[in-house]
Amino acid sequence: MKERTPLVKTIGLKRYFYSRPGFLARCLLGEKERTTKAVDGVDIYIEEGETLGLVGESGCGKSTLGRVIVGLYAPTAGQVLYEGKTEPNGQMIFQNPYASLNPRHTVRQILGVSLEKRGVPLEEREDESVKLLERVGLTPLHLDQYPRQFSGGQRQRIGVARALAMRPRLIVADEPVSALDVSVQAQILNLLEGLQAETGVSFLLISHDLAVVHHASHRVAVMYLGKIVETAPTESLFENPSHPYTQALLSAIPRLGATGESRIRLQGTVPSAVDPPPGCRFQTRCAHKMDICAEMEPLPVEIRGDPGHVVWCHLRASKS
Amino acid sequence: MAAPGDKEVLSIKGLQVCYRTDRGPVRAVRGVDLSVREGEIVGLVGESGCGKSATLLSVMRLLPFPGEIVAGSIEVDGTDVLALNGKGLQALRGGTVAMVFQDPMSTLNPAHQIGAQMKEALRVHGLPSTRSVLVDLLKEVGIPSPETVLGYYPHQLSGGMQQRVMIAISLSCRPKLILADEPTTALDVTIEAQILDLLRQINRDRGTAIVLVTHNLAVASQFCHRIAVMYAGQIVEEGSVKDVLSRPLHPYTRGLIGCIPRFRKGVPLTPIRGQVADLSENHEGCAFYPRCDKAVPGCLETLESLLDAGDRMVRCHRYGVPEYGDVAAAQDSGCS
Numbered sequence: 001m002k003e004r005t006p007l008v009k010t011i012g013l014k015r016y017f018y019s020r021p022g023f024l025a026r027c028l029l030g031e032k033e034r035t036t037k038a039v040d041g042v043d044i045y046i047e048e049g050e051t052l053g054l055v056g057e058s059g060c061g062k063s064t065l066g067r068v069i070v071g072l073y074a075p076t077a078g079q080v081l082y083e084g085k086t087e088p089n090g091q092m093i094f095q096n097p098y099a100s101l102n103p104r105h106t107v108r109q110i111l112g113v114s115l116e117k118r119g120v121p122l123e124e125r126e127d128e129s130v131k132l133l134e135r136v137g138l139t140p141l142h143l144d145q146y147p148r149q150f151s152g153g154q155r156q157r158i159g160v161a162r163a164l165a166m167r168p169r170l171i172v173a174d175e176p177v178s179a180l181d182v183s184v185q186a187q188i189l190n191l192l193e194g195l196q197a198e199t200g201v202s203f204l205l206i207s208h209d210l211a212v213v214h215h216a217s218h219r220v221a222v223m224y225l226g227k228i229v230e231t232a233p234t235e236s237l238f239e240n241p242s243h244p245y246t247q248a249l250l251s252a253i254p255r256l257g258a259t260g261e262s263r264i265r266l267q268g269t270v271p272s273a274v275d276p277p278p279g280c281r282f283q284t285r286c287a288h289k290m291d292i293c294a295e296m297e298p299l300p301v302e303i304r305g306d307p308g309h310v311v312w313c314h315l316r317a318s319k320s
Numbered sequence: 321m322a323a324p325g326d327k328e329v330l331s332i333k334g335l336q337v338c339y340r341t342d343r344g345p346v347r348a349v350r351g352v353d354l355s356v357r358e359g360e361i362v363g364l365v366g367e368s369g370c371g372k373s374a375t376l377l378s379v380m381r382l383l384p385f386p387g388e389i390v391a392g393s394i395e396v397d398g399t400d401v402l403a404l405n406g407k408g409l410q411a412l413r414g415g416t417v418a419m420v421f422q423d424p425m426s427t428l429n430p431a432h433q434i435g436a437q438m439k440e441a442l443r444v445h446g447l448p449s450t451r452s453v454l455v456d457l458l459k460e461v462g463i464p465s466p467e468t469v470l471g472y473y474p475h476q477l478s479g480g481m482q483q484r485v486m487i488a489i490s491l492s493c494r495p496k497l498i499l500a501d502e503p504t505t506a507l508d509v510t511i512e513a514q515i516l517d518l519l520r521q522i523n524r525d526r527g528t529a530i531v532l533v534t535h536n537l538a539v540a541s542q543f544c545h546r547i548a549v550m551y552a553g554q555i556v557e558e559g560s561v562k563d564v565l566s567r568p569l570h571p572y573t574r575g576l577i578g579c580i581p582r583f584r585k586g587v588p589l590t591p592i593r594g595q596v597a598d599l600s601e602n603h604e605g606c607a608f609y610p611r612c613d614k615a616v617p618g619c620l621e622t623l624e625s626l627l628d629a630g631d632r633m634v635r636c637h638r639y640g641v642p643e644y645g646d647v648a649a650a651q652d653s654g655c656s
Contacts (some may be wrong), residue, residue, distance in 0.1 A: 181535070184595075214583050
């Protein structure tokens with residue numbers, strides 16, 4: 001990594017979840033404590049004004065990683081640094097815009113909470129709220145309405161306005177459009193893109209929809225079972241996917257006008273994060289598995305002639 | 321994919337569905353004609369609330385209260401579905417027609433073992449339900465170690481495996497038609513691809529016709545022979561997948577395609593303005609009128625049926641009028 005300080009950087013970030021069975025279950029059934037390693041050693045960075053797409057299948061830990069980065073979960077180990085400091089300066093946009101807005105609060109109250117938190121004096125909050133609404137494509141008339149009175153797309157706009165109210169440097173958008181209809185998805189994606197051009201805010205865009213990630217991200221990180229397996233500038237990841245998992249993932253995407261014939265078929269399903277396989281986590285499903293894959297965790301390797309394209313795979317390490 | 325035969329398996333004519341809610345009637349389906357031939361895969365695509373699921377549920381006579389079929393006719397394999405009751409309906413549901421739903425976890429009974437749930441379907445239709453029959457069915461849908469899985473409860477299986485079990489149950493009575501309502505929407509892409517493969521294989525090997533309801537145009541484009549695009553309870557465009565998606569004629573179809581990121585850098589998304597039409601309101605003329613950038617006042621007149629556009633049907637007032645030329649010029653918005 002070069003000398004410059006990125007906006008956000010994670011160092012060896014881990015987040016485990018412990019489940020402790022009840023007293024009886026432990027004594028009578030002999031059940032043990034279980035540790036789910038949702039995020040298990042992640043080093044990523046996000047530059048100012050950049051969108052980093054984070055992709056992976058359900059249960060790979062991408063949402064947990066997003067939440068640790070904005071500070072909703074404390075890390076089990078490792079650090080999140082915002083311009084070298086541990087003070088978080090991120091906000092979150094959630095998947096379900098209805099569940100994430102208080103149904104008993106009007107838009108004025110919803111935005112008011114954030115503005116108060118930022119220390120905006122009472123008399124300026126009205127003006128500020130109107131500005132926020134206009135910025136996300138709503139009108140002052142919406143101030144005294146409740147979330148249920150809005151459509152899904154409008155609710156997501158309120159979610160965006162609430163995030164903006166804190167003037168964050170980073171917005172973690174966790175599946176921001178997957179609950180929306182296709183025609184409305186495009187409206188929200190364009191809104192986020194416009195905000196970035198206007199304010200220079202950075203995004204961590206978490207999504208299982210690779211088409212959305214390809215469209216909206218500058219760089220992409222692919223996550224599998226708690227670890228990043230590949231990261232690269234968007235174009236180079238989609239043109240030259242180098243990790244066997246990324247290759248399978250990309251080839252599985254249904255595309256308009258494609259036949260789906262050239263797909264790489266993955267065997268089996270994702271192992272449990274309670275007991276991930278030793279060595280490379282993808283070894284149980286990988287078609288190119290070697291002996292070393294079960295013994296050692298792969299180290300990051302930069303693809304030759306492709307700066308910023310890093311892959312965690314023994315196959316690549318042996319080639320270069 | 322199997323070449324579709326000539327025999328009609330499903331024929332829907334002039335279907336109208338209305339939900340009589342406290343706040344007035346919601347006309348969820350407003351005159352749908354759809355025909356599916358033997359061995360054919362037909363996609364029904366559109367956004368939420370466009371009436372695609374209501375159409376499917378009507379075929380099974382499973383519309384939830386207060387939904388009601390108010391007009392039209394439905395025939396499955398020559399049988400008038402709307403005239404059926406009791407025994408006849410039982411023979412239809414899961415027998416001639418099987419349904420695969422979106423969320424396998426909520427359609428499988430969490431309290432019963434997989435084997436018991438599979439047996440139930442066979443028993444109801446008076447078919448043998450020996451262990452070997454069940455094992456063969458699970459094998460056919462690609463479940464590893466089927467003997468063990470028979471004793472599992474649904475929560476012991478992953479989402480993809482649960483959906484395979486659902487498909488095994490739907491296959492058990494050798495249906496002529498499978499209705500699949502967003503069968504892969506709850507699944508990850510790699511699993512989605514596996515399930516679509518499986519359905520395609522069933523279509524090829526058994527010649528079972530499939531109606532796939534999906535909001536995902538890309539899935540439809542890879543999986544279907546023919547698609548029907550629905551908007552506000554009506555089919556607005558219907559034809560072969562290739563024709564409709566590469567040369568969309570209806571402004572709504574074109575709009576939908578413009579909303580989908582297409583893996584090409586620098587191609588901006590062109591959203592359709594406004595919101596999806598509210599079906600509790602009465603729509604005179606074209607329901608897409610308020611969102612359409614090709615609209616003219618004439619669009620508010622009633623259009624009785626879809627217009628024949630040669631290779632497909634389209635429900636647009638402006639099709640066939642001279643100025644439609646500029647619409648045709650914009651056709652490169654389709655996929656290649």
